[in-house]
Amino acid sequence: MHAWSAPTVPTIPGTPPPLRVHDTAAQAVVEASPERAASLYVCGITPYDATHLGHANTYVAFDLLQRQWLDAGLDVTYVQNVTDVDDPLLERATATGVDWRDLAASQVELFRNDMLALRVLPPQHYVGAVESVEWIVDGVEELASRGLAYTVPGGEGEPDGDVYFDVAASESALWQLGSESHYDEATMLTLSAQRGGDPDRAGKRGRLDPLLWRVERQGEPAWEGRSLGAGRPGWHIECSLIAVHTVPGTLTVQGGGSDLIFPHHEFSAGHTAALADRELAQHYVHTGMVGLDGEKMSKSLGNLVLVSKLLAAGVDPRAIRVVLLGQHYRSDWFYEETLLTAAQERLAAWTARLPFTTLTRAQALVSALRSAMAQDLDSPAALAALDAWAAETAEQVTEPLPDGAGSALARDAVDALLGIRLD
Structure with missing residues (x-):
């Protein structure tokens, strides 16, 4: 699966402070430099609706993290999956009378266009569940054999043959x-009950x-599973094995929304520790939830603000990005x-x-931006520094400067x- 085109990232002089981020597993802000x-895995979309x-x-949050690593001169490997076969996708395809493959392809293309408009750096490895x-x-055969x-x-x-991970047998020094x-x-x-699990399934x-x-059910897509029988993959094993096959070692950061902390x-x-005898990631970083009118924004509630609709209405994609950066x-x-x-x-004030x-004032801005972003990606503080820079410039300089070094x-x-x- 191909990603989207990469925007050019300028190189700026100087060296940033070490990056510190909040690690969910450590329950603290820690250095991630x-x-x-560095390697980053961010869980991707289940493509049954457009990007909200x-x-x-x-x-955008993990794009900021990438940009801080790049500013520090690191070689960054970024991986993102697409869960292009799963229950929500199949249910939406059935409800709308669209082939699930066509629905997935159309929504992935919308996502690519949205990410391109928002100037999000693409992953080097953009991998679908189907191709994995x-x-x-x-x-899964290896886990069963052990x-x-x-x-x-x-x-x-329910038919015979669904395969489950034995949590109790798999706990170790690497994962509990x-x-x-x-x-x-x-x-x-x-x-688990809310997020795709089945804690009350008999026989577990x-x-x-x-x-x-998941062994084959009538009317559902299925793939040859050899000793497992025909079927399709579970959700968590998908990301585990994509990470294992694209990054030759423990990830620096595993990222996603806070709704992925558990169970995903x-x-x-747990799967990675059991299969590869290594930790999945050194750090787990999670973003907050976005809501509308007092409720979480989600496909199930139908209260989505879609990026594609904002763009179609003529909204500057930079303004959408500024909205997002204005929240931690x-x-x-x-x-x-x-x-x-x-x-x-x-945007209008900064551009003006x-x-x-001056070059001196621009250098001070660079320092302020780096300092803010190094402290747990504090983008609201970075935007406040931009506001202060624009206000001070307006007060002290009344004519455009001829050499342009500061503006550049x-x-x-x-x-x-x-x-x-x-x-």
Whole structure:
């Protein structure tokens, strides 16, 4: 699967402070600044609807993280999956009378266009679940051969042969259930039931054991699973094996929305430890949820603000990005149109002051932006620094400066660190 075209990222002089981010597993802000190379895996979309602001909030946040690593001179490997076969996609395809493959392809293309408009750096590895089936079959068979996976008998309308991960048998020094999320069992059971799990499925050894391979049901797509039988992959094993096959070692950061902390990232980590004898990631970083009118923005609720619709209405994609950067990536927040209006006003003010900035003032702006972003990607503080720079420039310089060195540095810094091109 191909990603989207990469925007040019300017190189700016100087060296940034070490990057610190909030690690969910550590429950603290920690340094995430490798010496030479870094790797990032961000869980991708299930393509049954277009990109909403909640999606964009996550991918822009991890775009910021990439940009800080690139500014530090690191070689960055970025991986993102696409869950292009799953229950929500199949249900939407059935409800709309569209072939599930066509629905997935159309929504992935919309997502690519949205990411391109928002100037999000693309992954080097953009991998769909469908194209990963062979890896997944290999992995599930390996787990079964080692006694870490088992089949569940049918009953109550379910066929024989679904394969589950044995949590109790798989716990080790590398992974313990709850070591990433820190949730108690009652919370895990509640979230499992809400987020695609089946804690009450009869025949499972443990209520929280997650599905690895779903055997074929009538009317559902299926792939050859060799000893597993025809079927399709579970969700968590997908990301685990894509990470294992694209990054030759432990990820620097596993990222996604906070709704992926459990069960998705918890079990992706468990699968990786069991299969590859290594931790999935050094750090787990999660973004907050975006809402509208007091409720979480989600496809199931139908209260989506779609990036594609904003763009079609003529909204400057830079303004959408400014709205997102105006909220700290870990915050839960609600979208209002006033945020978009304020973002457009900020863009106009910053752009207007570019020709008036001295090199000294631009260098101070670079320092302020780097300092803010190094402290847990504090983009609201970075935008406040931009506001202060524009206001001070307006007060102290009344004529455009002839050499343009200051304006060029300021423009490149905002582009490199924040992904906003002030033209």
